[in-house]
Amino acid sequence: MPDTIRLLFSKTGRARFISHLDLMAVFQRAFYRAGLPLRYSQGFSPRVYLSIPLPLSVGYAGLREPLDVGAEAPVPGLDALPERLNALLPEGISVLSAEMNGRSPGDIVWARYEVRFHTGAEPEAFLSLFAAPLVVEKRTKKKGAVPTDLLPMVRAFSCARSEPEDGTLCAKLELAAQNPTLNPGYITAEFERRMGLMVPAEVTRLGFLDAAGAEL
Amino acid sequence: MSHPLDLLLSRVQKPARYVGGEVGAVSLGTAPELRAAFCFPDTYEIGMSHLGLQILYGRMNQPAWMRCERAFAPWPDMEALLREHRLPLTALESGDALSAFDLLAFTLQYELSYSNVLNMLDLGGVPVRSAERGGPWPLIVAGGPCALNPEPLADFIDIFAVGDGEDVILELTALLREAKREQWDKPAILRAAARIEGLYVPALYTPAYRPDGTLEALTPSEGAPETVRRRVVSDLDQAFYPTHPVVPNTAVVHERVMLELFRGCIRGCRFCQAGHVTRPVRARSPETLARQGIEALQNTGFEEIALTSLSSSDYPELPALCDALLDYCEPRRVGLSLPSLRADSFSRELMERVQRVRKSGLTFAPEAGTPRLRDVINKNLTEADLMNACAAAFGGGWTAVKLYFMLGLPTETGEDVTAIAELAHRVFLLWRRTTPDKTRGVRVSASVSLFVPKPHTPFQWAAMESGGEFRRRIDLLKAACRKQITLNWHDPDTSYWEAVLARGDRRAGGAIYRAWQSGARLDGWGEHFRPALWQAAFEAEGLDPDFYALRERGPDEVLPWGHIDTGVSRAFLRREYEKALRGETTPDCRTQCAGCGASQYGGECGVERHA
Numbered sequence: 001m002p003d004t005i006r007l008l009f010s011k012t013g014r015a016r017f018i019s020h021l022d023l024m025a026v027f028q029r030a031f032y033r034a035g036l037p038l039r040y041s042q043g044f045s046p047r048v049y050l051s052i053p054l055p056l057s058v059g060y061a062g063l064r065e066p067l068d069v070g071a072e073a074p075v076p077g078l079d080a081l082p083e084r085l086n087a088l089l090p091e092g093i094s095v096l097s098a099e100m101n102g103r104s105p106g107d108i109v110w111a112r113y114e115v116r117f118h119t120g121a122e123p124e125a126f127l128s129l130f131a132a133p134l135v136v137e138k139r140t141k142k143k144g145a146v147p148t149d150l151l152p153m154v155r156a157f158s159c160a161r162s163e164p165e166d167g168t169l170c171a172k173l174e175l176a177a178q179n180p181t182l183n184p185g186y187i188t189a190e191f192e193r194r195m196g197l198m199v200p201a202e203v204t205r206l207g208f209l210d211a212a213g214a215e216l
Numbered sequence: 217m218s219h220p221l222d223l224l225l226s227r228v229q230k231p232a233r234y235v236g237g238e239v240g241a242v243s244l245g246t247a248p249e250l251r252a253a254f255c256f257p258d259t260y261e262i263g264m265s266h267l268g269l270q271i272l273y274g275r276m277n278q279p280a281w282m283r284c285e286r287a288f289a290p291w292p293d294m295e296a297l298l299r300e301h302r303l304p305l306t307a308l309e310s311g312d313a314l315s316a317f318d319l320l321a322f323t324l325q326y327e328l329s330y331s332n333v334l335n336m337l338d339l340g341g342v343p344v345r346s347a348e349r350g351g352p353w354p355l356i357v358a359g360g361p362c363a364l365n366p367e368p369l370a371d372f373i374d375i376f377a378v379g380d381g382e383d384v385i386l387e388l389t390a391l392l393r394e395a396k397r398e399q400w401d402k403p404a405i406l407r408a409a410a411r412i413e414g415l416y417v418p419a420l421y422t423p424a425y426r427p428d429g430t431l432e433a434l435t436p437s438e439g440a441p442e443t444v445r446r447r448v449v450s451d452l453d454q455a456f457y458p459t460h461p462v463v464p465n466t467a468v469v470h471e472r473v474m475l476e477l478f479r480g481c482i483r484g485c486r487f488c489q490a491g492h493v494t495r496p497v498r499a500r501s502p503e504t505l506a507r508q509g510i511e512a513l514q515n516t517g518f519e520e521i522a523l524t525s526l527s528s529s530d531y532p533e534l535p536a537l538c539d540a541l542l543d544y545c546e547p548r549r550v551g552l553s554l555p556s557l558r559a560d561s562f563s564r565e566l567m568e569r570v571q572r573v574r575k576s577g578l579t580f581a582p583e584a585g586t587p588r589l590r591d592v593i594n595k596n597l598t599e600a601d602l603m604n605a606c607a608a609a610f611g612g613g614w615t616a617v618k619l620y621f622m623l624g625l626p627t628e629t630g631e632d633v634t635a636i637a638e639l640a641h642r643v644f645l646l647w648r649r650t651t652p653d654k655t656r657g658v659r660v661s662a663s664v665s666l667f668v669p670k671p672h673t674p675f676q677w678a679a680m681e682s683g684g685e686f687r688r689r690i691d692l693l694k695a696a697c698r699k700q701i702t703l704n705w706h707d708p709d710t711s712y713w714e715a716v717l718a719r720g721d722r723r724a725g726g727a728i729y730r731a732w733q734s735g736a737r738l739d740g741w742g743e744h745f746r747p748a749l750w751q752a753a754f755e756a757e758g759l760d761p762d763f764y765a766l767r768e769r770g771p772d773e774v775l776p777w778g779h780i781d782t783g784v785s786r787a788f789l790r791r792e793y794e795k796a797l798r799g800e801t802t803p804d805c806r807t808q809c810a811g812c813g814a815s816q817y818g819g820e821c822g823v824e825r826h827a
């Protein structure tokens with residue numbers, strides 16, 4: 001296994017509108033500037049090995065997002081790396097921690113989300129979504145959109161009025177993170193459709209769980 | 217609570233272009249005395265690729281008492297949402313509406329962005345016409361190449377800045393700071409601004425027209441000068457350079473450090489406005505350039521550095537500079553690009569060094585297909601130069617060459633048109649003879665733009681060809697091109713309206729207003745450009761756009777931009793035009809000074825004259 005630096009970062013505020021590809025370039029430039037001994041691909045336009053294994057949809061915030069970047073050798077002094085990188089990153093992108101060779105991204109099974117809806121509705125309205133099979137047209141890579149029951153991809157759900165009351169309804173969701181992925185957008189869109197909500201929900205990915213339900 | 221704009225962002229394409237927060241952007245801090253916004257009347261992706269924006273943004277954020285933010289033209293999807301939700305166009309840094317600023321500074325890079333200027337003002341909550349803005353704030357200033365014929369935008373812009381902007385903009389903001397403190401009214405501010413060299417205040421000038429529609433006179437009042445002299449920064453080594461440019465968070469046209477080797481051009485191609493209005497040549501030293509370039513690379517993390525000047529190979533210390541930069545770039549995998557090399561000075565050795573990191577295509581600009589027509593435009597490049605350069609490139613393993621040409625140049629004949637195809641074909645045949653490896657194939661492309669006569673050039677008097685004639689010549693060229701040549705050409709309608717606005721007078725402003733009102737937006741974007749709106753707008757104003765685009769001007773005609781003094785004399789331009797029509801060339805400035813008038817600004821002028 002080649003050496004890899006695992007970062008956890010947050011993407012909040014207006015930075016959540018930076019797309020996945022653009023975010024890769026943002027990190028790439030920060031790494032260049034930090035002068036890290038990174039591993040490069042061969043060939044015409046060499047690139048660092050950089051992977052954000054579970055891209056966030058544009059517009060979603062994330063609080064503990066993993067990122068892996070290839071290193072030439074184990075990098076010492078990683079404790080100081082977050083601060084060094086944060087001075088080089090745009091507003092709203094912040095590195096929380098850095099370690100060598102973290103757990104495999106393949107261990108991630110569930111993603112935890114917080115979703116805020118701009119509505120005066122009571123929590124029951126949201127919870128009733130899950131009372132019966134929740135069948136929506138879900139996009140697949142191979143077959144296009146197919147009707148799919150989302151419930152098997154939902155590990156947990158809860159909902160309450162936001163505290164302090166700010167006119168929003170706050171839901172917590174644990175959804176399949178990969179193979180297959182359930183984007184919370186399917187659930188928010190369904191709720192917004194049923195309730196006739198015009199203002200889109202605010203989605204924050206809080207973190208990830210492994211198969212045993214332990215925080216990664 | 218989040219900014220109201222945030223709720224729209226999830227509903228537009230490319231939302232990152234609206235959010236700011238980039239590395240290098242100014243932070244808000246305490247409220248400054250003067251708030252400015254640099255307004256780029258095109259998309260974020262275009263504006264953020266522009267060195268001038270980075271220079272003036274950095275410059276206007278130097279004084280502690282002022283702060284400069286940025287604003288760009290929204291894409292139509294965002295505009296629709298802003299209008300639907302009655303939200304204003306805002307500056308990226310603070311998210312405040314443009315109407316909240318003291319100064320809005322536009323750059324005019326392209327005539328087909330004029331509708332965007334009006335649209336940005338309107339969306340920002342600022343009355344579009346100067347006369348409709350009661351108080352002085354925000355004051356609207358505009359600079360850039362199109363400010364050299366300011367008249368078409370005279371109804372909308374309070375003050376034009378002519379020439380290099382980095383000094384005059386701070387002289388203006390210092391004046392505005394005083395005006396704010398002492399609560400001057402707008403006429404007082406405008407009168408004071410008109411006394412600053414390089415600033416043109418159109419409200420202080422009254423045009424009169426002759427019965428034939430040409431200008432009779434443009435008469436200044438209230439002490440405004442007869443002519444407005446272009447500002448020139450003479451010592452570029454001392455001039456501000458943005459070593460901490462703003463680094464976009466989203467893909468833009470050019471993500472690279474841009475190093476300006478020099479301003480001005482020794483060449484004098486007769487169609488080229490930039491080459492005439494930036495005279496004389498003023499160079500940065502290679503030491504300064506290397507230091508600034510490396511600093512900017514360190515501060516941005518960009519993977520490319522481009523040497524941008526009108527004709528980079530005319531920089532005498534180019535090899536030394538490239539060596540210094542490559543010592544830094546090569547081990548760090550940073551590409552060095554040289555976009556404007558001349559074929560006559562193409563050095564294979566230099567190019568191979570430059571291309572060691574990343575290999576790009578090569579471009580050369582013969583501009584015309586025959587030696588006769590190249591003499592007319594004073595493009596002193598021989599076919600032998602071009603072939604030598606291409607042979608060196610093909611021998612060195614290059615497999616793509618792009619050739620730039622222009623159609624519709626004065627005196628062009630059918631023979632000149634088909635000669636473009638033949639020249640491109642000879643380049644292809646040369647590849648077959650000189651390439652070490654035929655199996656890799658080659659791409660020879662000819663990119664053809666349509667000649668638009670520009671103010672302050674020898675061709676400022678010339679007629680442009682009509683759209684129908686351009687279509688005929690494009691067809692002729694298409695028929696003459698072999699299948700091995702990839703041919704691209706510009707849209708005749710786009711070039712026509714560019715020409716109308718480029719040489720328009722103050723009356724064109726009424727038509728610009730109408731075109732904008734009827735929906736003209738982002739006219740430089742093919743998918744949004746609707747020439748019928750412009751045609752209708754000119755007709756409704758009782759103006760004939762052909763009068764501006766297609767008419768040959770008489771030698772004594774009062775030109776709408778005649779009061780803008782670039783330092784290059786009208787007599788010189790006229791002499792050059794007449795020589796052009798006779799097919800006579802003029803040597804470059806290093807070989808022999810042609811007495812254009814720009815020596816009044818110092819620079820390199822006169823040095824070689826005595827040598």
Ligand code: SF4
Nearest residue numbers: 805809810812815821
């Ligand atoms: S004054 Fe002479 S040397 Fe200077 S720019 Fe004009 S022609 Fe060139």
